Amino acid sequence: VADDRRGAAAAVTKWLVGYSDRISVRPSETVSFMTSAVGIEHYTVDIVRVICGEDDPAGPGCNMPVVASNIAGRVPARSQPIHRGSHGRVSGIQLPQKLAEAFTLGVFVYPTSPGRGRQSLIAIVDHGGTDCINLYLDSSGALVASWRDANGSASSISTDTPLLAHGWYLASLTWDAREQRMTLVQTRRAAVNAPRAAHASVLTHSAPHFPTAADVLFATAAGPANREHFNGKLDTPALFGEGIHAQELQQLFEDPAVSSKHGAIVSMWDFSLHIPTDRVVDIAGNAPDGRLFNLPTRAVTGWLWNGEEHHWRKRPGHYRAIHFHDDDLYDAGWEVDFKFKVPESWPSGVYAAHLSSEGIEEHLPFVVRPATRNRRPSVAFLFPDASYMAYANFLEHTKYPDWFEPFLGRLIELSSTECALLEHPELDGCLYSMHSDGSGVHYSSRLRPILNMRPKYRSAVGGDGCGAWQFKADTHILAWLHRIGVEHDVLCDEDLDREGLEALDGYQVLITGTHPEYVSARMRAAHEGFLARGGRLMYLGGNGFYLKVAYDELHPGMVELRRGESGSRAWASRTGEYHHAFGPSSSALGGMWRTSGAAPNTLLGVGFTAQGFDSCAAYERKPGSYDARARFIFAGIGNQVFGDFGLSGGGAAGLEIDRAEIALGTPAHALVLASSTGQSPNYLIAAEEILEMHPFTSGDVSDQVRADLVFYECSGGGAVFSTGSIAWSAALSHNSYDNDVARITENTLRRFMSAEPFKLP
Amino acid sequence: MGRYQVTTEDGAHAEEFMRNPLGRHSPGLRRVEIALRSEPRAGHLVLVCTRPWREWRIGRLPEKPGDPVQLESVCYTSKESAEREVFARRWLTTVGEPLPQ
Numbered sequence: 001v002a003d004d005r006r007g008a009a010a011a012v013t014k015w016l017v018g019y020s021d022r023i024s025v026r027p028s029e030t031v032s033f034m035t036s037a038v039g040i041e042h043y044t045v046d047i048v049r050v051i052c053g054e055d056d057p058a059g060p061g062c063n064m065p066v067v068a069s070n071i072a073g074r075v076p077a078r079s080q081p082i083h084r085g086s087h088g089r090v091s092g093i094q095l096p097q098k099l100a101e102a103f104t105l106g107v108f109v110y111p112t113s114p115g116r117g118r119q120s121l122i123a124i125v126d127h128g129g130t131d132c133i134n135l136y137l138d139s140s141g142a143l144v145a146s147w148r149d150a151n152g153s154a155s156s157i158s159t160d161t162p163l164l165a166h167g168w169y170l171a172s173l174t175w176d177a178r179e180q181r182m183t184l185v186q187t188r189r190a191a192v193n194a195p196r197a198a199h200a201s202v203l204t205h206s207a208p209h210f211p212t213a214a215d216v217l218f219a220t221a222a223g224p225a226n227r228e229h230f231n232g233k234l235d236t237p238a239l240f241g242e243g244i245h246a247q248e249l250q251q252l253f254e255d256p257a258v259s260s261k262h263g264a265i266v267s268m269w270d271f272s273l274h275i276p277t278d279r280v281v282d283i284a285g286n287a288p289d290g291r292l293f294n295l296p297t298r299a300v301t302g303w304l305w306n307g308e309e310h311h312w313r314k315r316p317g318h319y320r321a322i323h324f325h326d327d328d329l330y331d332a333g334w335e336v337d338f339k340f341k342v343p344e345s346w347p348s349g350v351y352a353a354h355l356s357s358e359g360i361e362e363h364l365p366f367v368v369r370p371a372t373r374n375r376r377p378s379v380a381f382l383f384p385d386a387s388y389m390a391y392a393n394f395l396e397h398t399k400y401p402d403w404f405e406p407f408l409g410r411l412i413e414l415s416s417t418e419c420a421l422l423e424h425p426e427l428d429g430c431l432y433s434m435h436s437d438g439s440g441v442h443y444s445s446r447l448r449p450i451l452n453m454r455p456k457y458r459s460a461v462g463g464d465g466c467g468a469w470q471f472k473a474d475t476h477i478l479a480w481l482h483r484i485g486v487e488h489d490v491l492c493d494e495d496l497d498r499e500g501l502e503a504l505d506g507y508q509v510l511i512t513g514t515h516p517e518y519v520s521a522r523m524r525a526a527h528e529g530f531l532a533r534g535g536r537l538m539y540l541g542g543n544g545f546y547l548k549v550a551y552d553e554l555h556p557g558m559v560e561l562r563r564g565e566s567g568s569r570a571w572a573s574r575t576g577e578y579h580h581a582f583g584p585s586s587s588a589l590g591g592m593w594r595t596s597g598a599a600p601n602t603l604l605g606v607g608f609t610a611q612g613f614d615s616c617a618a619y620e621r622k623p624g625s626y627d628a629r630a631r632f633i634f635a636g637i638g639n640q641v642f643g644d645f646g647l648s649g650g651g652a653a654g655l656e657i658d659r660a661e662i663a664l665g666t667p668a669h670a671l672v673l674a675s676s677t678g679q680s681p682n683y684l685i686a687a688e689e690i691l692e693m694h695p696f697t698s699g700d701v702s703d704q705v706r707a708d709l710v711f712y713e714c715s716g717g718g719a720v721f722s723t724g725s726i727a728w729s730a731a732l733s734h735n736s737y738d739n740d741v742a743r744i745t746e747n748t749l750r751r752f753m754s755a756e757p758f759k760l761p
Numbered sequence: 762m763g764r765y766q767v768t769t770e771d772g773a774h775a776e777e778f779m780r781n782p783l784g785r786h787s788p789g790l791r792r793v794e795i796a797l798r799s800e801p802r803a804g805h806l807v808l809v810c811t812r813p814w815r816e817w818r819i820g821r822l823p824e825k826p827g828d829p830v831q832l833e834s835v836c837y838t839s840k841e842s843a844e845r846e847v848f849a850r851r852w853l854t855t856v857g858e859p860l861p862q
Contacts, residue, residue, distance in 0.1 A: 010809065
């Protein structure tokens with residue numbers, strides 16, 4: 001028994017994963033698929049329509065008919081790597097000969113994990129890829145400079161004093177050929193408790209050799225990808241053609257606009273320029289524009305930041321830094337393995353490339369929008385890809401099991417997919433994760449395999465039961481629409497962000513997913529515009545419209561998140577870094593929509609109030625459900641209590657839940673139709689609801705821990721129906737779809753589909 | 762007082778758990794569960810689903826990223842049985858005595 005309890009490695013021997021270049025295509029357009037595999041030789045590909053991705057034996061059953069068979073023959077399987085780690089590169093910079101006589105290379109450095117391996121700050125590299133000069137932190141965290149002479153012999157010098165994490169240092173390397181002296185200095189930015197400056201100086205006959213044309217690398221060393229990445233911030237790297245004392249250098253860094261006209265300037269990169277891009281610019285005008293890779297974080301505080309301004313556009317000089325991480329990733333960049341052209345005749349819907357081989361399978365979902373010339377049905381489902389990206393490969397329950405398991409109230413259950421993910425940390429990282437240096441992950445992309453955006457995926461946070469969460473939970477809505485025979489189109493968050501309200505032209509009813517938590521400004525504006533022109537919104541979820549994200553046209557398939565000073569947060573943005581770098585109105589304040597004066601209640605009638613991941617509860621009808629305005633919703637409902645069933649935690653109300661609150665913007669005329677009762681003690685109230693500490697925070701003692709079912713009419717003839725519960729969708733199929741939850745939802749949908757406008761009471 | 766220390770005096774709560782490992786529990790058992798379920802990450806016991814919806818095994822989380830889950834050989838056909846087994850083990854480790862029969 002003792003031996004068995006040590007366990008045996010459950011190593012994954014077969015692995016087949018992939019992603020598509022586009023998440024949303026129209027008929028006659030082509031989608032490309034990239035894959036990587038281990039332990040198999042070939043695989044075959046079918047295209048399936050994803051109607052229901054639930055394989056719980058207690059549920060309605062998977063429904064994913066094959067709509068195109070064997071589209072690519074036997075596709076050879078191959079392994080494709082993922083190279084994480086952000087960095088910058090300036091290619092083809094012309095270096096003046098005078099550098100051989102004297103130079104100063106300087107940069108402000110804010111290390112976040114010094115001492116964890118060698119980390120390159122700046123490397124000057126010849127065309128053969130060899131480091132000529134490299135300024136780096138060694139495995140102890142001390143500053144080191146290495147260089148090569150004309151014969152290629154390497155020399156180095158070290159301060160032998162580790163930099164401390166989370167402090168600004170000026171690092172400078174100075175060469176004086178007359179004295180044959182190389183000097184390296186690290187100076188902690190002035191603070192009452194700052195350590196003394198450390199420096200090293202050597203007489204050397206090994207004169208550094210500069211090529212006439214070189215590349216300059218930031219936060220990585222020359223050589224293969226994934227090499228010596230730096231964790232931390234760099235601010236205003238600069239190269240001068242003379243020896244400059246560290247004190248004078250610091251003064252030069254205070255105003256780069258002036259310093260860039262210094263007589264000895266060679267290059268100076270002001271990272272506050274072009275923040276919403278991958279460009280880095282030499283303000284001395286000597287170097288061509290450089291490029292950033294793998295989305296390091298811009299719009300972050302620099303060494304001059306003093307708390308007076310939190311908005312990077314208003315005082316860019318305080319935001320001249322870039323935060324690099326050794327685990328940043330934007331685009332896996334895999335080669336294409338097969339393509340698929342969507343037939344002209346295909347209806348809009350959720351589809352997937354189904355890959356199978358030797359007992360393993362993979363689904364790569366994509367959305368087909370309607371052909372532009374097609375007549376549109378009146379109903380559209382909004383495929384919440386922003387929220388899928390936010391949760392991409394979510395593994396936080398395995399990182400913090402010491403609080404996750406008590407929160408779940410049961411053992412953490414891992415599927416084979418999660419076990420495989422644990423063995424592939426290169427796929428880790430979503431908007432709930434922290435980087436290896438402890439800072440929050442601000443960017444998540446779908447240009448990499450997202451293994452929880454799959455049918456049949458059972459999530460640990462999906463409640464005790466079927467574990468439906470995000471993609472799989474949303475297929476319960478698609479399955480229900482299919483069951484009741486309502487024709488509908490599907491479009492994506494990123495379509496709505498790109499096209500705005502126009503994307504909703506022709507639709508009368510918009511149905512959300514179960515947890516559309518992450519919403520861009522343009523998405524939100526499109527929803528408001530839709531309601532204003534008479535649209536009807538069915539919010540069949542919980543904790544929706546909670547956090548702001550930004551898409552960026554230069555980085556398709558990516559969303560940016562900043563977390564502000566309030567809200568339920570997996571991490572907090574660092575002070576002064578609350579404003580987005582990207583987005584159509586880049587520099588917008590990030591964080592909760594609520595802190596931007598647009599609480600979810602103002603749109604949905606309800607807003608996030610609590611979460612718990614064990615059991616789910618039933619709803620009890622409230623007086624609003626007997627109001628004549630709501631008669632159509634409750635037609636045929638005889639029970640006072642409903643929704644005491646469902647595949648997620650045994651109830652329709654649960655996981656993440658919302659309540660009506662007029663003070664937060666719920667319209668005064670909104671009808672609270674029903675409220676959940678008896679959420680478990682593991683349901684805890686949202687952090688932003690707590691000002692002074694008090695004991696009324698859990699489902700067994702707080703009135704605020706409840707899901708409200710709400711309906712209200714809009715002035716333009718539209719209306720909103722909100723369930724305020726993620727678990728609602730997994731209750732739809734109960735008793736073969738013959739139940740009160742399905743009936744209420746269908747009653748609402750049928751009325752919402754009618755042309756008759758709603759009137760304000 | 763600090764973190765709650767589970768002792769033999771919590772025997773009645775253990776009995777309640779063994780009767781009904783999953784579901785709504787008394788406040789006293791909930792306090793015991795919070796203490797026992799919050800074991801550290803390294804070697805944290807988890808449930809690994811080895812046949813979807815039908816079979817589970819007890820596993821341990823790996824100590825560092827990239828390492829596989831360590832899996833025991835005993836299969837459970839109900840999650841409740843695995844919950845009882847893990848509770849009993851954690852009780853023994855924490856209290857220093859086997860779970861009262």
